[in-house]
Amino acid sequence: MNRFFPWGFLSALALIFLAIFVAYPIFGVLFRSFIGDNGTFSIDGFETFLTRGKYLEALMNTVILSLIVTLTCTILGVFLAFVVARYDIPFGNIVLLLPLSVLIIPELISAQSWVMVFGNNGLVTNLFKALGLPFPQFYGWFGLIYVMTLTYYVHVFLAALAALRGFDHSLEEAGQSLGTAPLTTYIRVVFPTILPAVLASGLIVFTLVIGNFAISIALAQRVPLLSVMTYRSFISELGGNPTMQSTLATVSILLVSGVLFLQKRYLSKRNYQMVAGRTTPRIKLRGWKAILISGGAGLIIVLSLMPALVVLMGSFTVSRGPVMYWGQFTLEHYMRIWDFNLAVIGNSLKFASLATGLGVCFATLVSYLLVKKRSVFSPVLDYLLLLPLTISGTVLGIALAQSFNSGPIVLTGGLLMVLAMMVRRLPFGVRNASSNLHNISNSIEEASVSLGVPPVRTFFNVVLPLMAPGIAAAAILTWVTTVAELSASVVIYQAGQETLPIQIFRLISSDLMARASAFGVINMIIILVPVFFGIKVMKVRLFSS
Amino acid sequence: MRYLGYASTLTLLTVIGGVTNAAAGEVNLYTSNSEDAVALVLDAVAEQAPEIKINVIGGGSGSLLRRIEAEKSAPVADLFWSSGFSTLAGFSNLFTAYHSPEVDSLLPALQAESAPWTGTNTHVTVIMVNSDVLDGEAPQTWEALMDKRWAGQVTMADPANSSSSYAQLYGIYQLYGEEGVRNLADIVELQGSTSGVYKAVAQGEYPLGMTMEYAAQRYIDGGQDDISMIYPTDGTFLSPEGMALIKNGSNPEEAKQVYDLLLSHDLQKQLFDLTFRRPSRADLDDTIANSGLPLMKDINIIEVDEAEAGEQRDYLLELWADARG
Numbered sequence: 012m013n014r015f016f017p018w019g020f021l022s023a024l025a026l027i028f029l030a031i032f033v034a035y036p037i038f039g040v041l042f043r044s045f046i047g048d049n050g051t052f053s054i055d056g057f058e059t060f061l062t063r064g065k066y067l068e069a070l071m072n073t074v075i076l077s078l079i080v081t082l083t084c085t086i087l088g089v090f091l092a093f094v095v096a097r098y099d100i101p102f103g104n105i106v107l108l109l110p111l112s113v114l115i116i117p118e119l120i121s122a123q124s125w126v127m128v129f130g131n132n133g134l135v136t137n138l139f140k141a142l143g144l145p146f147p148q149f150y151g152w153f154g155l156i157y158v159m160t161l162t163y164y165v166h167v168f169l170a171a172l173a174a175l176r177g178f179d180h181s182l183e184e185a186g187q188s189l190g191t192a193p194l195t196t197y198i199r200v201v202f203p204t205i206l207p208a209v210l211a212s213g214l215i216v217f218t219l220v221i222g223n224f225a226i227s228i229a230l231a232q233r234v235p236l237l238s239v240m241t242y243r244s245f246i247s248e249l250g251g252n253p254t255m256q257s258t259l260a261t262v263s264i265l266l267v268s269g270v271l272f273l274q275k276r277y278l279s280k281r282n283y284q285m286v287a288g289r290t291t292p293r294i295k296l297r298g299w300k301a302i303l304i305s306g307g308a309g310l311i312i313v314l315s316l317m318p319a320l321v322v323l324m325g326s327f328t329v330s331r332g333p334v335m336y337w338g339q340f341t342l343e344h345y346m347r348i349w350d351f352n353l354a355v356i357g358n359s360l361k362f363a364s365l366a367t368g369l370g371v372c373f374a375t376l377v378s379y380l381l382v383k384k385r386s387v388f389s390p391v392l393d394y395l396l397l398l399p400l401t402i403s404g405t406v407l408g409i410a411l412a413q414s415f416n417s418g419p420i421v422l423t424g425g426l427l428m429v430l431a432m433m434v435r436r437l438p439f440g441v442r443n444a445s446s447n448l449h450n451i452s453n454s455i456e457e458a459s460v461s462l463g464v465p466p467v468r469t470f471f472n473v474v475l476p477l478m479a480p481g482i483a484a485a486a487i488l489t490w491v492t493t494v495a496e497l498s499a500s501v502v503i504y505q506a507g508q509e510t511l512p513i514q515i516f517r518l519i520s521s522d523l524m525a526r527a528s529a530f531g532v533i534n535m536i537i538i539l540v541p542v543f544f545g546i547k548v549m550k551v552r553l554f555s556s
Numbered sequence: 557m558r559y560l561g562y563a564s565t566l567t568l569l570t571v572i573g574g575v576t577n578a579a580a581g582e583v584n585l586y587t588s589n590s591e592d593a594v595a596l597v598l599d600a601v602a603e604q605a606p607e608i609k610i611n612v613i614g615g616g617s618g619s620l621l622r623r624i625e626a627e628k629s630a631p632v633a634d635l636f637w638s639s640g641f642s643t644l645a646g647f648s649n650l651f652t653a654y655h656s657p658e659v660d661s662l663l664p665a666l667q668a669e670s671a672p673w674t675g676t677n678t679h680v681t682v683i684m685v686n687s688d689v690l691d692g693e694a695p696q697t698w699e700a701l702m703d704k705r706w707a708g709q710v711t712m713a714d715p716a717n718s719s720s721s722y723a724q725l726y727g728i729y730q731l732y733g734e735e736g737v738r739n740l741a742d743i744v745e746l747q748g749s750t751s752g753v754y755k756a757v758a759q760g761e762y763p764l765g766m767t768m769e770y771a772a773q774r775y776i777d778g779g780q781d782d783i784s785m786i787y788p789t790d791g792t793f794l795s796p797e798g799m800a801l802i803k804n805g806s807n808p809e810e811a812k813q814v815y816d817l818l819l820s821h822d823l824q825k826q827l828f829d830l831t832f833r834r835p836s837r838a839d840l841d842d843t844i845a846n847s848g849l850p851l852m853k854d855i856n857i858i859e860v861d862e863a864e865a866g867e868q869r870d871y872l873l874e875l876w877a878d879a880r881g
Binding site: 332 | 586591592595613614615616618619620622623626717745747748749751752754755756758759760761774775777778779780
């Protein structure tokens with residue numbers, strides 16, 4: 012039998028796909044940052060970056076913001092995980108909804124809703140004004156840190172919770188029985204063991220903040236940030252400067268890959284293997300401690316879910332132009348969507364389902380090739396799959412637009428949109444799809460093949476059904492992120508291809524919050540339906556990996 | 557390879573974009589105007605030229621114009637409505653001139669006789685005021701606005717990013733020269749986009765903003781009592797907007813009918829009532845007066861030479877960057 016066909020051939024195909032649609036655009040951006048106006052090698056872009064104050068200021072702000080948000084997310088996430096793992100609190104089960112809240116509420120919508128609450132014309136701000144109390148300026152550092160913390164702490168929470176649940180309680184008992192005080196035991200035994208997980212998730216938060224576009228553009232009017240500056244350099248109505256766009260994108264890529272590199276270095280040195288031991292018993296709290304701790308945890312949960320409620324309310328609120336009349340209700344915003352904007356919903360459904368379908372097929376195939384059919388191409392595939400992690404949505408959008416608007420391969424519009432949505436999610440899709448694969452014994456497959464079933468049919472009849480739970484999780488998570496995708500698509504979309512997030516973004520730009528909210532509610536419903544279906548009907552475990 | 561590229565581009569635009577060259581009796585309208593404004597046009601066409609069917613492609617004017625450029629070899633659009641004259645100038649090779657019989661009823665500054673487009677409406681630069689956060693009397697002139705006492709309390713869009721903001725900078729330069737530009741640079745804080753300005757003022761982040769009349773009027777008409785606007789008495793600036801026929805569009809005759817309709821008295825009146833964008837027609841003073849906005853003849857307008865403004869752009873932005881420090 013031909014050793015190359017079919018698996019080696021398919022690996023080569025996957026490799027070519029990634030090389031054209033991932034490596035070529037990204038290296039193109041890096042390359043163009045060294046090309047000056049006249050098409051020759053030049054470091055003018057970086058010289059401008061380092062000498063014009065505003066670029067360095069944006070870089071500094073981005074790094075500072077990322078550090079602060081990582082810190083606040085870690086505190087909040089670890090606290091909540093600790094409470095949930097160790098104490099028996101009244102609404103422990105609701106906490107498990109939290110990761111979902113981050114999935115179903117797109118970043119753009121949570122930024123929008125917090126502006127409706129705390130912005131200068133917001134609900135709480137007006138309440139404070141009516142009472143004659145001062146309220147801090149929400150636009151700028153305060154708002155950015157606040158909204159990003161509430162959006163991203165869930166990553167730390169999930170990681171810390173998993174680590175705490177896996178922690179062997181006898182270690183802690185051993186520490187205490189040797190005469191160490193409980194607090195010291197926590198610090199010297201428990202924290203070091205969960206630290207790698209927390210740090211890894213903290214670094215994810217760090218990279219998410221660097222790349223964040225939706226929250227930044229809504230709240231960072233006074234704080235120049237790299238991602239917003241990169242976007243503006245591209246979208247400028249007076250024609251952008253390709254060298255400067257590429258330079259900004261390159262700086263962002265270098266920043267994120269630097270962080271990912273550090274993370275890998277750090278984690279490779281620390282690897283704790285827990286002998287599956289007893290989980291820590293959950294303590295029932297009494298008195299003021301119970302109120303304080305469960306109250307704190309409850310507050311975090313309420314704040315995490317609040318944006319969805321505010322947007323829901325805003326979508327039914329009467330507005331005249333940009334001015335909202337809270338307390339007066341109308342269906343007008345939904346009727347307008349029905350009359351004028353069904354195409355926008357159609358675009359979202361079309362692009363997201365294409366991206367999800369293609370992305371999941373690709374991820375399934377590649378994960379199978381990488382886990383079960385390693386070939387000479389596999390190491391390269393591994394590395395290429397890491398590349399999308401290093402770029403933010405805005406940078407991906409710019410990379411795709413610069414690479415495929417002209418040159419040897421020309422792609423525009425719809426296909427580019429699908430590609431952008433698909434590529435961003437690939438590394439995660441492959442990880443989800445391969446989650447069960449390691450547990451599927453090779454002998455099952457070999458048995459099938461030795462009984463005369465061709466390898467490809469074996470794959471479809473034997474392996475694929477076993478991979479199904481992972482694939483379903485990959486499909487749902489990909490769907491969720493592609494429906495909410497804004498930062499890459501807003502760079503490359505063309506007129507007539509607006510998706511829900513793009514439409515929301517444009518309405519927020521013209522300060523039409525009520526109409527933006529109605530689109531926001533529809534966006535959340537489209538995200539929620541498959542998630543609900545997957546979890547309730549198909550029993551998919553989304554957060555197993 | 558290149559041929560393949562174009563072929564795939566076209567196929568994709570057809571398949572995914574969903575719009576093809578307009579059939580007879582159809583007009584493909586590319587428009588940056590809001591859906592409710594477009595709905596007025598559709599109603600007017602349905603009533604006055606029922607034989608024409610309009611396919612609407614909406615979007616930001618930048619992305620629409622880039623799409624028209626991408627489709628240059630096989631134009632899909634028939635009519636583009638609307639964008640600033642200075643933005644249109646960058647794409648003038650995509651348009652074809654049409655002298656509408658309605659042009660004679662327009663304000664002279666909006667007839668654009670020498671260009672392949674026609675003015676549909678014009679923006680007027682105003683000072684938008686939020687009295688809730690304003691300390692003292694609002695300045696009535698640009699000169700008073702540039703006083704040191706307003707440092708940090710005035711906002712405008714970055715002239716390097718926004719064409720309407722550049723028009724404001726050029727206007728100040730015309731009125732008060734280099735010194736004016738430096739004074740402005742000293743007191744003003746910049747927003748990344750045009751919309752950032754009126755939002756920031758409406759939300760009380762700044763008491764004063766340099767923005768467009770219609771944007772401030774949306775808040776006033778919406779009932780936000782603390783918003784008002786000032787037409788500086790030392791002269792203010794227009795940013796006219798226009799529409800254009802697409803060169804080699806497939807249905808020029810029908811497109812011309814829609815073009816005439818967009819300049820007609822009734823439709824311009826309705827569009828003004830809806831959007832507060834000042835019409836290009838000269839015979840709508842009654843409507844404007846009814847809305848509470850001042851008539852054009854009561855505003856001190858400074859004539860701006862668009863060509864000159866374009867030529868000075870690099871020099872002025874350099875001066876600006878230097879003055880901002």
